[in-house]
Amino acid sequence: METIITVLVGVLVMVAVYLLLSRNFLRIILGSAILSHAIHLLLLAMGGLKEGNAPLISEEGSVYSDALPQALILTAIVISFAVTAFLLVLAYRIYRDTGADNLDSMRRDFDD
Amino acid sequence: MIIPLLILLPFAASLFVPSLYTYVHSKKIGWVVMPIPLILFTVLCLHIPKLAAGGTEAFTIRWLNDAGIHFTTHLDGLSMILGLLITGVGTLVVIYSTYYLSEREALGRFYMYLLLFMGSMLGVVFSDNVLVLYVFWELTSVSSFLLIAFWHQRKRSRDGAKKAMLITVTGGIGMLIGFLMLHAMTGTFSIQAMIGMAGTLPSHELFVPAMLLILLGAFTKSAQFPFHIWLPDAMEAPTPVSAYLHSATMVKAGIYLVARFIPLFGGSELWFYLVTFTGLLTLLWGSFNAVRQNDLKALLAYSTVSQLGLIMSLLGMGSAAMLDIPGLDTAVFTAAAFAGLFHLVNHSTFKGALFMIIGIVDHELGTRDIRRLGGLAVFMPITFSIALAGSFSMAGLPPFNGFLSKEMFLEASVAVRELSLPGIGVWIPAAAWIASVLTFVYCMIIVFQTFFGRQQQTPAWVDRGAHDPQFGMLAAPSILGLFIVGLFFFPNVLGRWVLQPAMAAIYPAYGDASQLVPHIRAWHGFSPALWMTLGIIAVGAVLYIFLRQWRVIYTIPPFSWRIDTLYNLWIVQLEGNSRHLTKRYMTGHLHRYFVYILLFFIAVMTAGVSFIWKRAFNFSGDAPITVNEYVLIAVMMTAAIAVLFAKSRLIAILLNGVLGFTVAFLFVVLRAPDLALTQIVVETVTTVLFLLTFRFLPDWKKERTAKRTKVINASIAAATGMLVIVMALIVQGNQLFDPISSYFTDVMEQSGGNIVNAILGDFRAFDTMLEIVVLLIGGLGVYALIKLKSRKGGGNYED
Numbered sequence: 001m002e003t004i005i006t007v008l009v010g011v012l013v014m015v016a017v018y019l020l021l022s023r024n025f026l027r028i029i030l031g032s033a034i035l036s037h038a039i040h041l042l043l044l045a046m047g048g049l050k051e052g053n054a055p056l057i058s059e060e061g062s063v064y065s066d067a068l069p070q071a072l073i074l075t076a077i078v079i080s081f082a083v084t085a086f087l088l089v090l091a092y093r094i095y096r097d098t099g100a101d102n103l104d105s106m107r108r109d110f111d112d
Numbered sequence: 113m114i115i116p117l118l119i120l121l122p123f124a125a126s127l128f129v130p131s132l133y134t135y136v137h138s139k140k141i142g143w144v145v146m147p148i149p150l151i152l153f154t155v156l157c158l159h160i161p162k163l164a165a166g167g168t169e170a171f172t173i174r175w176l177n178d179a180g181i182h183f184t185t186h187l188d189g190l191s192m193i194l195g196l197l198i199t200g201v202g203t204l205v206v207i208y209s210t211y212y213l214s215e216r217e218a219l220g221r222f223y224m225y226l227l228l229f230m231g232s233m234l235g236v237v238f239s240d241n242v243l244v245l246y247v248f249w250e251l252t253s254v255s256s257f258l259l260i261a262f263w264h265q266r267k268r269s270r271d272g273a274k275k276a277m278l279i280t281v282t283g284g285i286g287m288l289i290g291f292l293m294l295h296a297m298t299g300t301f302s303i304q305a306m307i308g309m310a311g312t313l314p315s316h317e318l319f320v321p322a323m324l325l326i327l328l329g330a331f332t333k334s335a336q337f338p339f340h341i342w343l344p345d346a347m348e349a350p351t352p353v354s355a356y357l358h359s360a361t362m363v364k365a366g367i368y369l370v371a372r373f374i375p376l377f378g379g380s381e382l383w384f385y386l387v388t389f390t391g392l393l394t395l396l397w398g399s400f401n402a403v404r405q406n407d408l409k410a411l412l413a414y415s416t417v418s419q420l421g422l423i424m425s426l427l428g429m430g431s432a433a434m435l436d437i438p439g440l441d442t443a444v445f446t447a448a449a450f451a452g453l454f455h456l457v458n459h460s461t462f463k464g465a466l467f468m469i470i471g472i473v474d475h476e477l478g479t480r481d482i483r484r485l486g487g488l489a490v491f492m493p494i495t496f497s498i499a500l501a502g503s504f505s506m507a508g509l510p511p512f513n514g515f516l517s518k519e520m521f522l523e524a525s526v527a528v529r530e531l532s533l534p535g536i537g538v539w540i541p542a543a544a545w546i547a548s549v550l551t552f553v554y555c556m557i558i559v560f561q562t563f564f565g566r567q568q569q570t571p572a573w574v575d576r577g578a579h580d581p582q583f584g585m586l587a588a589p590s591i592l593g594l595f596i597v598g599l600f601f602f603p604n605v606l607g608r609w610v611l612q613p614a615m616a617a618i619y620p621a622y623g624d625a626s627q628l629v630p631h632i633r634a635w636h637g638f639s640p641a642l643w644m645t646l647g648i649i650a651v652g653a654v655l656y657i658f659l660r661q662w663r664v665i666y667t668i669p670p671f672s673w674r675i676d677t678l679y680n681l682w683i684v685q686l687e688g689n690s691r692h693l694t695k696r697y698m699t700g701h702l703h704r705y706f707v708y709i710l711l712f713f714i715a716v717m718t719a720g721v722s723f724i725w726k727r728a729f730n731f732s733g734d735a736p737i738t739v740n741e742y743v744l745i746a747v748m749m750t751a752a753i754a755v756l757f758a759k760s761r762l763i764a765i766l767l768n769g770v771l772g773f774t775v776a777f778l779f780v781v782l783r784a785p786d787l788a789l790t791q792i793v794v795e796t797v798t799t800v801l802f803l804l805t806f807r808f809l810p811d812w813k814k815e816r817t818a819k820r821t822k823v824i825n826a827s828i829a830a831a832t833g834m835l836v837i838v839m840a841l842i843v844q845g846n847q848l849f850d851p852i853s854s855y856f857t858d859v860m861e862q863s864g865g866n867i868v869n870a871i872l873g874d875f876r877a878f879d880t881m882l883e884i885v886v887l888l889i890g891g892l893g894v895y896a897l898i899k900l901k902s903r904k905g906g907g908n909y910e911d
Contacts, residue, residue: 001734001735001736001737001741002731002733002734002735002844003731003734003841003844004737004742004745005745005778006837006840006841006844007837008745008748008749009836009837009840010833010834010836010837010840011749011752011753011833012748012752012771012833013829013832013833013836014829014830014832014833015752015753015755015756015829017710017828017829017832017833018756018825018826018829019755019756020706021703021706021707021825021828021829022817022825023703023817024812025809026761026764026805026809026812027764027812030755030764030765030768033768033772033798034752034755034768034771037771037772037775038836040775040787041775041778042836042840044779044782044784044787045840045844046840046843046844047851047853048733048735048851049735049782049783050735050736050782050783051735052783053783054783054784054785055783055857055866055867055868056785056865056866056867057865057866057867064857064867065782065783065784066851066853067853067856067857067867067868067871068851068852068853068856068871070784070786070787070868071868071871071872071876073784073787074786074787074790074868074872075872075879075880075883077787077790077791077794078790078794078883078887079883079886079887081794081797081798082886082887082889082890082891083890084798084801085797085798085801085890085894086890086893086894086897088801088802088805089805089893089894089897089898090893090897091805091809092805092808092809092897092898093897093898095808095809095810096808101809101810101812103701103702103703104701107700107701
């Protein structure tokens, strides 16, 4: 399970990096969103998968999955949401003010 | 107790001076500042009797107990001399500046820097803890930087400031390392404690490196050859600053340091050679270069370099008294150190006065070029008299204080031959004599080419009507002038009350310091020194008269060589090249930067992976996997790859949604219910956001990217992904530590509940709070970007 999740993470990273290397704002933002998915899964896989019950004490049994990566990922999900939202609005604002929808045309505007 | 306050007062005052600007007329700020150095000077003077009786005063403010770093001040004779110079000349310089600087200048800033310097310099001389000393040392470099660049709109000022900063700070860092080595040897940061252990140190392997590094600091600060090049460029500072920092005080810090460490290193022959010969070389080179200058201030700068070399060489000869040579008459060498200290004081008086005089000439006539000056003696009799006293004192003529210390210097240079060490017999007296001749020549240039000869009728001159300046401006140089003459007639007062305690500090091994202090006499028979002086006057006069003829030699190598050229080749070239290089790769394209980051990541990771390859993989700990999990993973992979080929952005956004929700499902399967819930909420909102912006942004066109770029991007992406996979697999196969989360589980067992929530809410509550802050900032940013109006005239964005 860990191995195949890791391979999935690798594929997601490839796609994300490729998108980040493009020039269109929307592609870049998609890339960063996908990259955060990849990292979340990677963190989870690092802690070991399916080693016990969900980390809720009330359930029966005394073996639990590693709770620490889950706590970290929870933080990360929220932060990456904030980043994605901010980037989207930034792209909107840039387009509204300068008419640029990709890095190169924005750069040209600034060079003028 | 009072000494730490003395250091603190200028710092505290420097904080308030700029705010004075609003209350006090700018011309009068100087008068508000002036009492501060005056108070300090008075307080220090009150300590003189105690020190003269053989006492010292130490005070410790405990600070970092574990590291052994305390704010310890130590007032003894040596620090007293410097302290008196800093505060005394400081007072005069403040008075002088009130008249010299126009009220249009940024006076608040000027006095703030000046006070900052004063405090730091007092800190340097009074600190007993080497690390505290180092901090103050660098602070003097910083304040010197600020003062040199005071007229920051001029490029030459900025360059001069940068040069001074680079050289002195480099030396300072060397000195810091030297101090740390001393700490490694002695286990203490206190100079006095180190001196107490002086006998055990020379055999230590760090002894020589520490000595060299500390000397590097001292030589850079005191502008010794070949580091002297910063001092002439530092003359871009306003003249009061040159008089204060760059002749009377800051450049003496290196000399102070050398004197301070004589008890520690004095017994070493290497120390003797280095200090003496660096000093002599500086003396020669400085005086030789002073003669060629046309700018009076540059001339004084080189003469300062040369005089600093003189003092340095005297201290070097003085340290020979501690050499372990049987039957050595140490009195000769202690007399050299005494002469060094005496000349230190004398130099501050006559050089300070000369700088102020040059400032007056510049102020009145608008030029300091000797080719455009002449015949001023008639118009400016008082100015001329002081200049005469200062120059003749520097040249070593009676009845001025410089004569006494110069004689003692010549005497020491002859007497030092008594050391049966190789290489000093002829060289030291010869170098001393030649340099003194050159000194005589440039002193005559100052006096005769400025104040005698044909009057040059430059227009500025006629307009301004050359005359002595108002009394206030002459006050400071006049007081220094009184000292120049007064010290000639009463040198032994200074010797007994100020120099004797300092000698005790340099030679702590001598119980009674009074035997270290020779009785200074103006007339001491037909000694070799007197004959040398007569020779200097004779040859110097001839050289001055035929100056025009022999000055040609400055155009032929090696006399035309300058150390500056090396600096320019190195620093300026380096700066140019690096700017060139930076422009090549800092293109301003985000895409390029991202490629750099990834390439670096790939390079480092590949190297890392190939290094730990042997640890290889271990799949035995893998959890079992079910069919529906395969399906989830397959869906994610397909969706991810499909994003790359999405023809419209709507499809891409939806595919991203698919990815997010599948991740949520995976979280469910992988026993992470909290994550799954959060992910579902966040993904929903994100998708909605994407679709909202969708309305405002244009549809994406097909990327018009060259095929080559696409291939490069794809291979970078593939390499990154592969490396992540490999690294993750290696990490999973080699778990070195037990997971720490069992701790949380154990704690929670007793109370029951959701472990993840407990971690977020209790154990890492600060993280969570900051996470909320990030969310808040993000929200504010979103709000601002949507709501705030763009500036009028669309397309008028910031550059």
